[in-house]
Amino acid sequence: MAVVQKSSQIDAPTDATSQTNWGEWFIEGVIKVAGISSIVIIGLIFLFLLREGLPAFLDIPLRQLFGTRWYPIEDAFGMAPLLAGSLIVTVGAVVIALPLGLTTAIYMGEIAPPWQREILKPIIEVLAGIPSIVLGFLGWIALAPLIQRLGAPTGLTAFTGSLILAYMSLPTIISIAEDALYAVPKEYRGGALAIGATQWQSIWRVVLPAARPGLVIAVMLGIGRAIGETMAVMMVTGNAANIPSLGSGIFFQPVRTMTATIAAEMGEVAQGSLHYSTLFAIGIVLFVISFAINWLAGRLVGMKGMRRSRRGGML
Amino acid sequence: MSRQQANKLAVGVLTVVAAIVVIPILLVIVYVVWQGLPALSWAFLTEAPRNGMKEGGIMPALLGTILLTLGTAIVSFPLSIATAIYLAEYAGDNRLTRWIRMAIVNLAGIPSIVYGLFGLGAFVLFMGFGTSILAGSLTLGIMTMPVVISTAEEAILAVPQQFRTVSLSLGASRWQTIRYQVLPHALPGIITGIILGLGRAAGETAPILFTVAAFYVPELPRSIFDQTMALPYHLYVISTQVPGMPLQIQYGAALVLLLIVLSFTLVATLVRTQMRRRREW
Numbered sequence: 001m002a003v004v005q006k007s008s009q010i011d012a013p014t015d016a017t018s019q020t021n022w023g024e025w026f027i028e029g030v031i032k033v034a035g036i037s038s039i040v041i042i043g044l045i046f047l048f049l050l051r052e053g054l055p056a057f058l059d060i061p062l063r064q065l066f067g068t069r070w071y072p073i074e075d076a077f078g079m080a081p082l083l084a085g086s087l088i089v090t091v092g093a094v095v096i097a098l099p100l101g102l103t104t105a106i107y108m109g110e111i112a113p114p115w116q117r118e119i120l121k122p123i124i125e126v127l128a129g130i131p132s133i134v135l136g137f138l139g140w141i142a143l144a145p146l147i148q149r150l151g152a153p154t155g156l157t158a159f160t161g162s163l164i165l166a167y168m169s170l171p172t173i174i175s176i177a178e179d180a181l182y183a184v185p186k187e188y189r190g191g192a193l194a195i196g197a198t199q200w201q202s203i204w205r206v207v208l209p210a211a212r213p214g215l216v217i218a219v220m221l222g223i224g225r226a227i228g229e230t231m232a233v234m235m236v237t238g239n240a241a242n243i244p245s246l247g248s249g250i251f252f253q254p255v256r257t258m259t260a261t262i263a264a265e266m267g268e269v270a271q272g273s274l275h276y277s278t279l280f281a282i283g284i285v286l287f288v289i290s291f292a293i294n295w296l297a298g299r300l301v302g303m304k305g306m307r308r309s310r311r312g313g314m315l
Numbered sequence: 316m317s318r319q320q321a322n323k324l325a326v327g328v329l330t331v332v333a334a335i336v337v338i339p340i341l342l343v344i345v346y347v348v349w350q351g352l353p354a355l356s357w358a359f360l361t362e363a364p365r366n367g368m369k370e371g372g373i374m375p376a377l378l379g380t381i382l383l384t385l386g387t388a389i390v391s392f393p394l395s396i397a398t399a400i401y402l403a404e405y406a407g408d409n410r411l412t413r414w415i416r417m418a419i420v421n422l423a424g425i426p427s428i429v430y431g432l433f434g435l436g437a438f439v440l441f442m443g444f445g446t447s448i449l450a451g452s453l454t455l456g457i458m459t460m461p462v463v464i465s466t467a468e469e470a471i472l473a474v475p476q477q478f479r480t481v482s483l484s485l486g487a488s489r490w491q492t493i494r495y496q497v498l499p500h501a502l503p504g505i506i507t508g509i510i511l512g513l514g515r516a517a518g519e520t521a522p523i524l525f526t527v528a529a530f531y532v533p534e535l536p537r538s539i540f541d542q543t544m545a546l547p548y549h550l551y552v553i554s555t556q557v558p559g560m561p562l563q564i565q566y567g568a569a570l571v572l573l574l575i576v577l578s579f580t581l582v583a584t585l586v587r588t589q590m591r592r593r594r595e596w
Contacts, residue, residue: 024490028405035401036411037394038418038464041457045425048436103332111329120337122584127340129580131518133547134569137554138343141565170336198322221424228426230521231547235555259428259521266432266525271440283432290424298420 049287053280060274065281070241070256072265077278079285081241085158085255086227088244089237092162092251093169093226098219100166101173105218108174109181110189110203128171136232139164144236152252156238159251164236165226173222180214181207213301220297224290227259234260258282347570354567363533368557373568375535379543380517380575382536383451383527387516390456391463392509398460399467399505404493423461427521430458434526449539451527458522459512466511470504471497503590507583514579518572520547530556546572 056065060077067078108120143163144155152159184207192202208215238254241261245253262279269276362372398415406412434454444450474497482492498505520528528548536543550568553560 021488024488027490031397031401032405034394034397035406035415037398038422038460039414041460042418042422044437045429045433048433048441049429051441052432052436100332100336103329104336107329107333111326112333120333123337123340125580125584126344126577129514129518129576130343131520131547131572131576133518133520133550134347134573135343137550137565137569138347140554141562142346167339174336198318200322200325201318204325224424228424228428230426230428231551235551259426262428262432263521263524266435280432280436283429286426286429290426290429291421294421294424298417 046287049280049284053277053284056274056277056281060278065278068243070261072269072275072278075274077274079258079278079282081243082256082258082261082282083285084244085237085241086257086259088158088250088255089161089165089233089257090223090226092158093165094219094223096162096166097169097173097222097226101170101218101222102177102215104170105174105177105181106203106208109178110207111199124171124174127167128175132168132229132232135164135168136235139232139236154238154254156236156254157252158237158244158255161233161237161255161257162251164232165229168229168232169222169225172225173218176218176221177211177215180211180218183214184210216300217297220293220300224293227293228286228290230259230263233257234263239264258286344573347566347573350562351566351568351570351573354563355570359567360571364531368531368553369559369561369564373546373549373564373571375532376544376546376549376568377571378535379448379528380546380572382448382543383455383523383545384513384517386448386452386539387455387459388509388513390452391459391512391516394456395460395463395508395512396467396505398464399471400493400498402464403468403471404489404497419461419464422457423465427458427519428524430454431522431524431526433457434522439526445540446525446527446529446542447540448527448536448543451523451543451545452539454522454526455516455519458519459516462515463508463512466508467501467505470501470508473504474500503586507587507590510579510583510586514576514583517579518547518576520551523548546575 056077065077066080066083067076068080069076069078070081104120104124108117112120139160140156144160146155147157147160148155188206188210189202192206193199197205234257237257237260239256239260240254241256244250244255262282265275266279269279359372360377361374363374365371398419402412402415406415431454434450438444438450438453439446442450444453478496478500479492482496483489487495523545527543528545529542530544530552532542532544546568550565550572553568554565
């Protein structure tokens with residue numbers, strides 16, 4: 001008897017839940033569909049860039065499209081000056097940011113006492129939070145005049161852009177590099193110190209080599225951050241779409257980047273015109289570059305490390 | 316130079332470089348506050364710009380940024396959090412999952428101006444929304460997805476496995492377990508991600524350039540199909556496009572934008588520390 005009673009008691013809730021199963025089935029379905037949304041979105045982004053930008057690739061001979069004259073009024077759409085501008089500004093930014101970023105990460109991870117780390121980390125996070133337009137504004141209004149006073153013919157140069165970009169990519173570089181250092185087992189340091197190495201020897205000969213893959217990613221994503229930045233660069237680099245002249249002053253002349261060109265010119269073009277689709281074509285080039293950077297970083301350390309780093313880069 | 320001297324020198328150099336990184340950041344903040352503070356007043360926040368924007372306040376731009384931030388939230392969160400739940404709780408170790416993760420990593424790397432182009436092509440033109448709050452919110456919403464997904468997934472994964480095991484062993488279904496055991500404990504972390512994403516969206520200029528931002532509209536938007544001014548773009552306009560702009564207004568606008576965005580960062584940090592302190596496991 002008791003057994004029968006029990007089984008009927010168990011039956012009742014089962015009946016009740018079978019109703020909610022439909023709801024659950026629905027919710028789980030929605031979640032699974034949402035799961036693939038990022039793949040769909042990235043596909044759509046590429047599709048729409050292609051839709052608007054393809055005419056440029058079809059109607060302008062490739063040789064001209066990557067030619068050396070960007071002069072839209074005369075229908076001259078050569079991207080080379082813009083590519084060169086982006087390249088110079090980015091290289092400058094990396095040259096500045098790399099030593100600063102890696103060194104700061106080493107300082108925070110290996111040398112700074114905990115109380116200093118507690119102060120440094122929020123400051124770096126604050127830097128990550130400052131909108132690029134605010135940095136661009138300060139660069140335009142305060143930094144550029146300063147650089148001009150140092151002797152450059154104008155303050156709006158590739159170097160001004162590089163300096164601001166360097167600081168903008170520092171949070172990415174520092175947080176990822178710090179993660180990479182943190183992932184090096186404590187025993188490595190202890191072992192090095194135990195056999196008589198100084199702190200610096202332990203960092204230089206043991207910790208850094210062990211953290212190398214992560215440090216490489218830090219640099220790659222820092223580059224990605226720098227090459228895609230728009231507003232700050234547009235405001236401080238002087239926007240001269242010329243092939244920069246080589247020489248000692250290469251970093252101290254006005255240039256124009258790909259991103260700045262899109263931002264500055266899209267407002268004034270007629271939809272569907274060749275100029276319009278060329279700006280989208282520049283977008284396609286940027287899209288491909290950002291993919292290439294991620295792919296390269298992924299190849300260097302594998303997808304798993306990549307994911308961890310991306311998260312590290314976020315916070 | 317002995318090893319000990321070399322060590323001292325290296326540590327000294329590292330310390331100096333860390334200072335070189337940190338000091339300009341503090342300088343930037345102090346400088347903007349110092350220059351912008353005199354401009355701040357109730358009138359500055361609540362009045363529309365007057366006299367070719369050379370007088371008056373920033374109210375329409377401020378309101379526009381608030382609206383866009385709300386719109387971003389509505390677009391981004393349902394999809395991002397569902398994706399995070401999928402990745403943390405449902406996804407198997409297979410090719411599809413790897414593709415999804417690769418897509419998210421790549422989305423995070425796409426330059427913001429390219430999101431702007433996508434928004435222009437997809438929402439403004441193809442879907443016919445025009446330059447509107449709707450098109451801008453959709454663009455910003457999609458742009459913030461990677462941040463929200465990664466922080467939310469991390470928060471969900473941080474909930475101990477035993478919580479799930481116990482819930483399932485008590486007869487709860489998979490979804491009930493997620494809904495009543497996992498999500499409540501992951502909530503603070505998810506909120507951190509949301510706030511970070513919003514802070515980023517509020518400060519962005521490039522994605523709204525062609526999708527929503529107006530140079531100057533005197534009246535406030537009436538529907539989501541209207542254009543609006545937005546604070547980041549407004550700062551760009553008044554600093555580079557309007558000659559003879561009083562410096563004070565420029566710094567005032569920069570300060571307000573900085574305060575908005577940094578308050579998002581601050582709240583996110585507070586939520587995170589609170590969460591760590593209160594964690595019961």
